[in-house]
Amino acid sequence: MTGAGTEIGKTYVTCALARQLRAAGRAVRAFKPVATGMVEPDDPAFQHSDAAQLLAAQGLPHDETTIAACTPWRFAAPLSPDMAAAAEGHRLELANIVTWALDAIQQVSADTVVLIEGVGGVMSPIASDGLNIDLIAALACPAILVGGSYLGAINHTLTALAAMRARGVDVLGLVVNETFGSPVDFAATVASFARFGPDVALMTLRHGEASIGGMRDLLT
Numbered sequence: 001m002t003g004a005g006t007e008i009g010k011t012y013v014t015c016a017l018a019r020q021l022r023a024a025g026r027a028v029r030a031f032k033p034v035a036t037g038m039v040e041p042d043d044p045a046f047q048h049s050d051a052a053q054l055l056a057a058q059g060l061p062h063d064e065t066t067i068a069a070c071t072p073w074r075f076a077a078p079l080s081p082d083m084a085a086a087a088e089g090h091r092l093e094l095a096n097i098v099t100w101a102l103d104a105i106q107q108v109s110a111d112t113v114v115l116i117e118g119v120g121g122v123m124s125p126i127a128s129d130g131l132n133i134d135l136i137a138a139l140a141c142p143a144i145l146v147g148g149s150y151l152g153a154i155n156h157t158l159t160a161l162a163a164m165r166a167r168g169v170d171v172l173g174l175v176v177n178e179t180f181g182s183p184v185d186f187a188a189t190v191a192s193f194a195r196f197g198p199d200v201a202l203m204t205l206r207h208g209e210a211s212i213g214g215m216r217d218l219l220t
C-alpha cells in the first residue's frame with residue numbers, strides 16, 4: 001500500500017480494504033513496519049496512530065505484542081524514517097525491513113492477504129538507504145497506489161505510477177481517495193484518471209465512506 005504523497009489516505013484505504021476483505025471471509029494481516037511521529041501506547045494520542053488503526057481494522061487488541069508485530073520500527077520524531085531514526089542515534093537499513101517483511105509474510109497462512117503500508121509517498125525514504133519503491137521492488141509484491149482528488153493530484157499520481165512502472169512494479173490498482181474539502185469535482189477527477197492513466201484498475205473511495213468502489217475484482 002503506497003501513496004502519491006504523504007497523508008494521502010494509505011492507512012484509511014488499508015483499513016477499509018482489510019475490513020472489506022474480512023467481511024468477504026478472507027483472512028487479513030496488515031503491517032506498517034516503520035512509523036514515525038509515534039507516541040507510547042499509554043498516550044491517548046496512540047489511538048490515532050497507523051498501528052492502532054490497522055490493528056483495529058484486523059479486529060486485534062492493542063498490546064505490546066500486537067503493536068510490536070504490526071510496527072516493529074517506531075520513532076518519535078514526525079520526520080521521514082531516515083531522519084527520525086538519526087534523531088534517536090539509529091540507522092535504519094532497508095535490508096532489515098525486507099528481511100522482517102518476508103518473515104512476516106512467511107509466518108501467515110498461504111490464503112491470508114498481507115497488506116503492508118509504506119511511509120509517505122512511493123519515492124519517500126523508508127530507510128536510511130532506501131525508498132518505499134525500493135522496498136516494493138525488493139519484496140517483489142504487487143502494489144496498490146493511493147492518490148487524491150486535490151488540484152495537482154493527477155500530476156502526482158500519474159508521476160508515481162510512471163515511476164512504479166519504470167521500476168517494473170506490478171501495480172494492482174489505483175485507489176482515488178477523495179480529498180476532503182477539495183473544490184475539484186471527484187467524478188471528473190476519476191474520469192481524468194480513466195482518460196490519462198495508463199491501463200490500471202481504478203478504484204474509488206469517497207470521503208467518510210468505508211467501502212472502496214471497484215474492489216470486487218481485487219477481492220476475487
Ligand SMILES: Nc1ncnc2c1ncn2[C@@H]1O[C@H](COP(=O)(O)OP(=O)(O)OP(=O)(O)O)[C@@H](O)[C@H]1O
Nearest residue numbers: 003006007008009010011012120205206207208209
Ligand atoms: N476517504 C476518507 N474519508 C475520511 N477520512 C479520510 C479518508 N481518507 C483519509 N482520511 C483521513 O485523512 C487523514 C490522512 O489519512 P491517512 O492517515 O490514511 O493517510 P496516510 O497516507 O496513511 O498518512 P501517512 O503518510 O501519515 O501514513 C486521516 O485523518 C484519515 O482518517
Ligand SMILES: [Mg+2]
Nearest residue numbers: 010011050117
Ligand atoms: Mg498512514
